[in-house]
Every structure is written in C-alpha cells, then in structure tokens.
Amino acid sequence: MKKNVSQILNLILGDPELFTIENRIFNTVMFFISLTGIATLIYGLILDDNVYQIAISTLCGIVPGFCYFYSRVKRDYRKLITPANIYFYLALTAAWFFTNGVHGSLPFFFFVLVTYGNIFVKNPFRFYLPSIVLSVTITLVLEYYYPNLFMKYVNKTQEYFDIGISLILCLVINGSIIHFVFREYFRERTLKEEILKQTIKDKEIIDNAFKEIHVLRGFLPICANCKKIRDSGGSWNHIEDYISKHSAAQFSHSICPDCATELYPQCDFNFAKKT
Numbered sequence: 001m002k003k004n005v006s007q008i009l010n011l012i013l014g015d016p017e018l019f020t021i022e023n024r025i026f027n028t029v030m031f032f033i034s035l036t037g038i039a040t041l042i043y044g045l046i047l048d049d050n051v052y053q054i055a056i057s058t059l060c061g062i063v064p065g066f067c068y069f070y071s072r073v074k075r076d077y078r079k080l081i082t083p084a085n086i087y088f089y090l091a092l093t094a095a096w097f098f099t100n101g102v103h104g105s106l107p108f109f110f111f112v113l114v115t116y117g118n119i120f121v122k123n124p125f126r127f128y129l130p131s132i133v134l135s136v137t138i139t140l141v142l143e144y145y146y147p148n149l150f151m152k153y154v155n156k157t158q159e160y161f162d163i164g165i166s167l168i169l170c171l172v173i174n175g176s177i178i179h180f181v182f183r184e185y186f187r188e189r190t191l192k193e194e195i196l197k198q199t200i201k202d203k204e205i206i207d208n209a210f211k212e213i214h215v216l217r218g219f220l221p222i223c224a225n226c227k228k229i230r231d232s233g234g235s236w237n238h239i240e241d242y243i244s245k246h247s248a249a250q251f252s253h254s255i256c257p258d259c260a261t262e263l264y265p266q267c268d269f270n271f272a273k274k275t
Contacts (some may be wrong), residue, residue, distance in 0.1 A: 013180075021184045027171035028180040029116055030068035032085070032173045037061030041202075044052045050064050050151060052098040056091050063087055081120045086114050094134060100149040100159065101143040105166030110136065115174055119181060178259060 010016065037060030044057050067084050071077040086155045092113060096106045100239055114132065121128045153159035220242075221230040228236040240251045260267070 014075075016187070019075060021188045023071060023077050024184055025080070025181055027068055027071050028184075029177055030064040030071065032176050033088075033112065033116075034061055034065040034068055036169050036173050037064065039169055040166070043161065048154065049099055049158070049162070052151075053095065056095045056098070056251075057102060057171060058154075060088075060091060072235065085113075085116065085121070088116065089132070089238055093139065095147060096139055098151045099162065100152050102140060104153070105162045106164050107136075108170040112173055112177075115177055119177075166182055187208075 003016035012031060013024045015020070016024065019027070037057055041054065041061055049057075053221045065086065067077075071080060092106060092109050096104075103197050110132065114129065115127045117124045117132070153162065168204050221237065222228070222231075222239070227228075228240050229239055229242040230236050231242065237245070243249055244251060254261075
C-alpha cells in the first residue's frame with residue numbers, strides 16, 4: 001500500500017531520480033493550489049458567487065496548473081517562481097474586494113501565499129513578508145473607512161459556506177504543502193545519510209587495503225654475484241630477508257625445474273607446466 005502511494009506521488013510530483021527536491025516541492029505547491037482554484041470555482045458556481053470571484057477562481061485553477069505542467073515537462077521551475085508569486089499576490093488582493101473583505105474568505109488564502117513565499121523566496125523577511133503585511137494593512141484601512149468598496153455576500157448561506165469551505169481548503173492545502181515539504185526533506189536527508197554511511201564503509205575498505213599493501217620503490221643496490229641487497233644503513237641482506245622486511249610478502253622455499261635438473265641430475269622430476 002505504502003509503495004503504491006509513493007508511486008502515485010512520484011507520478012504526480014515527478015520521479016526523484018529525474019527531479020530535484022526543489023522542483024518536486026514546486027510541483028507539489030502548484031498542484032495543490034490548482035486543485036484549490038478548481039474547488040473554489042465549483043462551489044462558487046454552486047453558491048452563485050459574483051462574476052469577479054468566478055473569474056479569479058478560474059484563473060487560480062489555470063495559472064498554477066500551467067506552472068505545474070510546465071515544470072513537469074521542462075523540469076525547470078525557477079523562471080516561474082516570481083511570475084507565479086506576483087499573480088497570486090495580485091489575484092488575492094483583488095479578490096479581497098469581491099468577497100466581503102476581512103469578513104469574507106480571502107484572508108485565509110493569504111496564509112497559503114505566505115507559505116509559498118517562505119518556501120521559494122530567498123530571505124522573505126527582508127521584503128516579501130513586510131510587503132504582504134503592508135498590503136493587508138492598507139486593505140484593512142480602506143475597508144474601515146470605505147466599506148462600500150467591498151462587495152457583500154448575497155445572503156447568509158453564501159457567506160457561511162464560502163467562509164467555511166475556504167477555511168477547510170486553506171487548512172488542507174497548507175497542511176499538505178508543509179507535509180510534502182518535510183517528506184521530501186526527510187527523504188533527501190535519509191538518502192544523504194545512506195550515501196555517507198556507504199562512503200565511510202568504502203573508505204574503511206580502502207584504508208584496510210592500503211594497510212595490507214606495501215610497495216617497494218626506487219633503486220635497490222643488489223650484488224651481481226650473491227644477489228644480496230644493500231639497505232639504507234649500508235648492510236647487505238639476503239634478498240628474501242630484505243623483501244620480507246620491507247613488504248607484506250612471505251617466502252615459501254621451493255625449487256625451479258632448471259635448478260632441480262642441475263643439482264639432482266640423477267632424479268627424474270616431472271614438473272607440471274602452468275599454461
């Protein structure tokens with residue numbers, strides 16, 4: 001079951017082998033925002049919302065949907081971050097005037113906008129979040145002094161369902177985005193930890209191999225007659241003693257066919273030749 005869910009998510013958000021964690025997170029955000037736009041459009045038509053709300057809901061389904069498919073096909077989300085952010089900001093600000101202002105459903109969606117900015121905007125506390133707070137403050141002041149600028153709900157039923165459904169949608173979309181962001185983060189962290197463990201294990205294997213390997217380098221002064229080797233201290237050592245001392249090799253005495261024939265001509269040796 002868990003494997004099937006992961007396969008479905010990879011199909012929707014992008015294969016982790018092909019998409020970066022940032023790209024998959026962007027796909028997640030655009031996917032859920034597009035679904036939210038479609039949902040608000042459907043219940044807006046049912047509740048008989050005004051034409052401005054319907055238009056904004058339609059665009060909030062189309063624009064993030066386009067961003068999602070573009071990111072999935074091109075595997076490039078960076079050029080979409082700023083345009084999408086500007087669109088969402090303008091759309092929510094405009095929709096505020098058509099849904100009874102602070103007493104309507106739009107204030108909830110600004111939390112989604114803040115979540116988006118905190119994920120994709122570098123240093124959001126420098127400009128992004130202050131600009132949103134300033135914009136909301138100005139809108140609240142306008143609503144207080146000029147309430148007629150903001151369109152009211154047609155009836156109590158429309159107001160109740162619009163605010164109720166919007167609140168539930170915002171909770172779901174924010175919760176889903178945060179869940180998938182942390183899910184991708186932990187998946188990436190687990191993968192890095194596994195790679196680190198394997199790297200440490202490989203390093204230990206390589207270090208152990210180097211400890212077992214001793215290589216003789218440079219020129220070795222060797223006697224032309226007895227084949228003894230002179231060490232750095234000036235002493236002459238049998239070749240087998242010198243090699244055993246300066247490497248991990250060990251000697252096992254045997255006799256070659258030529259020497260066996262020369263030393264023991266009376267014996268008939270049958271040496272197996274290696275191919």
